[in-house]
Amino acid sequence: MTCNIDETHDPALLAWVASANGHSDFPVQNLPYAIFRRGDDRARIGVAIGEQILDLAAVADLGLVDADLIAVLQSATLNDLLALTPAARRRLRHRLSFLLSDSGYEAALLPHLVAGADCTLGLPATIGDYTDFYVGIHHALNVGSLFRPDAPLLPNYRHVPIGYHGRASSIRPSGQPVRRPNGQLKLAGQEEPTFGPSRRLDFELELGIWIAGENELGGPIPIGEAPKHIGGFCLLNDWSARDIQAWEYQPLGPFLSKNFHSTISPWIITPEALAPFRQAQPARSEGEPRPLAYLWDESDQHQGGLALDMEVLICTERMRANSISPKRLSRTKASHMYWTAAQIVTHHASNGCNLNPGDLLGTGTISGPTRDAFGSLLEISSGGAEPVTLPTGETRIFVEDGDEIILRARAEREGFASIGFGECRAVVQPAVT
């Protein structure tokens, strides 16, 4: 996120793909990568442009990129692309920006454009390890006061970017249904736990951070180097079974309450695309501790934040049957992250833990300070006490079977083309009986 604003961010730049030039998530200033499949065809790397996907394996086959990028773009995952240096990644962005905005390439590339609607998008990368953090301070306060009224924010919170390992194998791309988990529940008023479907299934609105490059085991990543290890961002719904969590999480943290499924948006939004939307990290208040030296970098404080609006919507089965649009449950901002992406990466590697290209980090739930900005139903419904009413008259305190949860994010700044993340959505299916 030391990337500069350059000509690829020029708001006057138009693509020769018409759908990219309106209020699209994917104007030519964005250029995110995904893995797509059309019908039975093999998985391929694509770049989004408006409502279309440009097949980058085909672009490579045509010899339209530098020779060192050809094999990278012919892969079935984005791991090799995430292993590129930031300079090589910028070179690719510049090339794609040129190819998609210069109408001289339209004839050659048109056969390799496919409608996004005709494609299935997969996981962008083989995820080696997945780690989830807890940097949304309003979320930590809200959940802390439900689980630990005496000590909502623990003494370590303002010193340590708290994180824990999650499950890589159960991460799925947007669009795949989520099975409600069974688990041990300690029901109110009962002495012994029972086993059955979670009754308190929740979403969590998070950002995902894709790791680029790698550090050797034993070799930390200084905070000034951390931006080189950030390959992009996505949306992440960290599905959570609150009742399983409450019973299992002491003393070693959440486990089965989280690892049954996590949904991510399929597009990797690059740090280069987000360059115009960098902003200063909110200053710490009087009395708040200054981060330890290994987490402190003036440049990161100055531009390590992201001007990004995020929202979560719900669409129940009855809403779909009645063609009622999804209802927004919450709208928040990435600026509620207490720690920057660079601080998260540096902390993770500070003990020598090795991060690899394609590893995924979650930020943790990014809630704002008010109910209309809370990033989970646990918070929105005050732990189940205050139901949300939907346009059908239905109410929700947690997620019900058939509900679809949709996450969106959009970066906007005066004088720049706004860019979006695409959607992260999934419908909940009943538990296995």
Next chain:
Amino acid sequence: MTCNIDETHDPALLAWVASANGHSDFPVQNLPYAIFRRGDDRARIGVAIGEQILDLAAVADLGLVDADLIAVLQSATLNDLLALTPAARRRLRHRLSFLLSDSGYEAALLPHLVAGADCTLGLPATIGDYTDFYVGIHHALNVGSLFRPDAPLLPNYRHVPIGYHGRASSIRPSGQPVRRPNGQLKLAGQEEPTFGPSRRLDFELELGIWIAGENELGGPIPIGEAPKHIGGFCLLNDWSARDIQAWEYQPLGPFLSKNFHSTISPWIITPEALAPFRQAQPARSEGEPRPLAYLWDESDQHQGGLALDMEVLICTERMRANSISPKRLSRTKASHMYWTAAQIVTHHASNGCNLNPGDLLGTGTISGPTRDAFGSLLEISSGGAEPVTLPTGETRIFVEDGDEIILRARAEREGFASIGFGECRAVVQPAVT
């Protein structure tokens, strides 16, 4: 672990490799698999026989195994072998038992035997996900009383096989040095944390469980099916920085205190090899809760335990300089596991979490009830209060730079050939400055 005792366990069976027939960890009744490399040669699958390794890629090339096993044995990892059905794995065991005990094969196979001492052993498999459990009840009690004197064993412990996700990328095979981690420490008497080398570096004596087969996301593994998903066992040293752990672990569990390095023994000891050493799980005492139905299986209670002695030894730099043998710090038994391997697997998948061949589960530290059977220095030294004295006069409350920690395990039963696990060892290097 429904596997039966058969002719491959006959104690009278001898290998034509002489070193296998004494008090070896690897008699012909064991037949564990590993990935080995000789010099610059490629990584290959081998089976241990005494002090030798038989190159199974060569055995496959010679056409000495069934056709369906040839590609599996030519792989550079054991993931495909772990994906085999138990029946296919048993078939391979029978074949290898025959090839290594029938002297008619000696001439053909001798060129493909290599001395273990000339080889480097790698990670057995590409580890997709790593999960660590906490099933050593004496360890949970000991550590619980240090961290939470009021409530050493939490109310969920006897109901839930407590586990949490760990880091797959930093697991290394025996023999690779461990770098002491830096991290945030809250030193006694100080208001604010500092960043520096851990002062309370510890080992943890655990068993590793290799997952075989797979379950689809959303599809649990019934307890009766769990044995099919267990592909083998190894030793696991879950290196732990107690000071980093104490400061970071609330509320989401251990993270940087554990993920800097984990050491495993390189040989996969199969369930088939362990068949003679199955034993009943200790009965629960009066007043202890009976496990919930999804974790309860009569057959598993009857034979889900393992008769396995485990020990941990230390050898300091000074001991090595003076040619003093490693000193045993502790000796314990796998029977101190409160939950069986099958219960661990079934619990893990009970919410639909998908397990894959080559995933690794740790049992958690397996301490016995007395100090000479504790599986970590935290317990042995009572949290640093009671130093251990070594033959050189040196004392230890935690692990020092230059110390080598060695784990061993051996299964014994009257009337059967005893088998060992090989060693899990690593020397501690100073922290990065």
